[in-house]
Amino acid sequence: MDTCSPKQVLTMKDLTTRQQEILTFIEHYEWRNGYWPSIREIQEKFSFKSTNAVMGHLRALEKKGSIERIPGQARTFRINRPDAPEMNEIPDEATEVVDIPVMGDIAAGYPDRVEPAGEIGRLQVDIASAGYSSRRRSFALQVRGDSMVDAEIYEGDMVVVEPRDPRDGDIVAALIDGETTLKRYIQKHGEPPYLKAENKFYPELYPINELTVQGVAKAVVRSL
Amino acid sequence: MDTCSPKQVLTMKDLTTRQQEILTFIEHYEWRNGYWPSIREIQEKFSFKSTNAVMGHLRALEKKGSIERIPGQARTFRINRPDAPEMNEIPDEATEVVDIPVMGDIAAGYPDRVEPAGEIGRLQVDIASAGYSSRRRSFALQVRGDSMVDAEIYEGDMVVVEPRDPRDGDIVAALIDGETTLKRYIQKHGEPPYLKAENKFYPELYPINELTVQGVAKAVVRSL
DNA sequence: CTTGACAATGGACACTTGTTCACCTAAACA
DNA sequence: TGTTTAGGTGAACAAGTGTCCATTGTCAAG
Structure with missing residues (x-):
């Protein structure tokens, strides 16, 4: 892993800092627990006083294509990662x-x-x-x-x-x-x-x- | 499968056919969707007329150590695969x-x-x-x-x-x-x-x- | 015959959780 | 100066979901 990673291709619509934080937390949570967080768990993590704060960010993340969700269903996220740098142009590296x-x-x-x-x-x-x-x-x-x-x-x-x-x-x-x-x-x-x-x-x-x-x-x- | 089995060999605690089916479905579901199924989705899959039929199997699977769940929380499974045949006895294989x-x-x-x-x-x-x-x-x-x-x-x-x-x-x-x-x-x-x-x-x-x-x-x- | 796993039905209850409406602040536009 | 976008508060509702109780039936073991 080199120090500078020019690999951060922003294929996806740029996320605000806050949105990135939320996204990272969601990914991390799933990574550690094996299932996705609920809205309220995200809320707690960020000490929001309203679940709607989370909703706003989720809507944004969804609009920007970073995540997908099944309306009304609990803990059903789907993360859209930048889809592997289209390793087509760069035939080396992983x-x-x-x-x-x-x-x-x-x-x-x-x-x-x-x-x-x-x-x-x-x-x-x-x-x-x-x-x-x-x-x-x-x-x-x-x-x-x-x-x-x-x-x-x-x-x-x-x-x-x-x-x-x-x-x-x-x-x-x-x-x-x-x-x-x-x-x-x-x-x-x-x-x-x-x-x-x-x-x-x-x-x-x-x-x-x-x-x-x-x-x-x-x-x-x-x-x- | 065989009619007479004196004392079936227990790899992990043996699962009944039905339990194995349920477990397989759960794994498969997560594999395809990225999140876990709800009790009612499992119920539907097997055409059970009561969610309790599912509950029974889940309790059994949990008791036998095949799965873990967070009580009361939605879609929060955790599968305990036979954790690699304790690849200590059989130091080959994956x-x-x-x-x-x-x-x-x-x-x-x-x-x-x-x-x-x-x-x-x-x-x-x-x-x-x-x-x-x-x-x-x-x-x-x-x-x-x-x-x-x-x-x-x-x-x-x-x-x-x-x-x-x-x-x-x-x-x-x-x-x-x-x-x-x-x-x-x-x-x-x-x-x-x-x-x-x-x-x-x-x-x-x-x-x-x-x-x-x-x-x-x-x-x-x-x-x- | 009795006991005990295993499988399932049916219905109900209550907590979890997503969703929405109303309203507010601050910064960026234009 | 009005408008938009990002970020949040608060409260309340309703659907999604896990859980439990009461019952029924089968089948193998004791």
């Missing part, structure tokens, strides 16, 4: 569809039901092209370095991590020297666990403390 | 979360908004762990053989394919000898295009006809 947060530093773990801290971008994987449900909470990390090449994970790949306790053999996202890296988690029968790089040129072993392991890598995604 | 159709043979293309034909299973990628929107249409193919190892795509990986015309350099899903395989699509300035395997031991080139290319591979997903 071509995508699903939106999952890319964390820069997840040292503090991933807070449940709270705005993610340390989000540095979003990974949009074509996976989402399919529809899908949810299990929120996972996040993605982009691989740097070649410490996992023996596991066929290369620099640039996105690794989907789910925060949970690791078991022997799992590849985990670990915080080492203030940096989040991927390592193999080894824990043999009764012995103390340790981490190991998957690159024969990195015969390194790493000790573990409570806060080291941030989650278990569950999938590798490489945009072609 | 461990997943998002649901995208896996096609066996996609010669006929992928029908829009219609039940996928030729679906032989479902890939549930942790990607979905994140929330997502939708853009349906893409599908997944599991890689067989080693013809793409030089592109770091290995047997067992799932490749997400989007039906569209390829461009030079794209990795495509191609129908060769009645089998769907992955190949590199090459088309140099004006010259006729051809396909090429990405394995130095397979210096094969393949000709192309209209129906060969089924789509462009957009991402590789490997369950860990």
Whole structure:
């Protein structure tokens, strides 16, 4: 993820700051909970004293094409993302569809039901092209370095991590020297666990403390 | 199915046929619409004459751990998929979360908004762990053989394919000898295009006809 | 025969939630 | 100076929805 993202193509009608905030909250909410927020939940979030404040913004967002709703039905949103930068003109880079947060530093773990801290971008994987449900909470990390090449994970790949306790053999996202890296988690029968790089040129072993392991890598995604 | 089952093996807590049907409908509904169904919509789908019939099944599904709900709140489901066969005992196979159709043979293309034909299973990628929107249409193919190892795509990986015309350099899903395989699509300035395997031991080139290319591979997903 | 899951009917109640009407403020136009 | 657009307050209504109670019937296990 580069610092400047000229990718913010504003295909869609520009949103006001407030509208953007509302939209972001709605997306975030669904992301974390698996279902959409109700008008009143949005109202509460922004401390509006009337649901009509929300209604106004929703109407605006709908008119600008950012969202769709089913009139009268509860919690039935549909977000119209800028539809993947029409990756037709730019045949490189990820071509995508699903939106999952890319964390820069997840040292503090991933807070449940709270705005993610340390989000540095979003990974949009074509996976989402399919529809899908949810299990929120996972996040993605982009691989740097070649410490996992023996596991066929290369620099640039996105690794989907789910925060949970690791078991022997799992590849985990670990915080080492203030940096989040991927390592193999080894824990043999009764012995103390340790981490190991998957690159024969990195015969390194790493000790573990409570806060080291941030989650278990569950999938590798490489945009072609 | 069988008449006498002494003590059925319980993967997750067993679901009765009816319960499985309900669960499948709920998942499907969300998959297609992006939000969850209401009790009455489920009722209608199954032609129940009372919403309570649905309630009963939902209670059962909840007790068995298949779903979670927020009491009193509308359309707030959460599906607990068998959470990846606890892929600890069986360290192979996909461990997943998002649901995208896996096609066996996609010669006929992928029908829009219609039940996928030729679906032989479902890939549930942790990607979905994140929330997502939708853009349906893409599908997944599991890689067989080693013809793409030089592109770091290995047997067992799932490749997400989007039906569209390829461009030079794209990795495509191609129908060769009645089998769907992955190949590199090459088309140099004006010259006729051809396909090429990405394995130095397979210096094969393949000709192309209209129906060969089924789509462009957009991402590789490997369950860990 | 009895008990207990499983399936469903029917009707009713009450909370959730979307929607609307009336009215107000401030900034941007023109 | 009047008009429009964005943003909000307040209150109230009605439809969307989850939930519950009382009953009925089937079928396998004890």
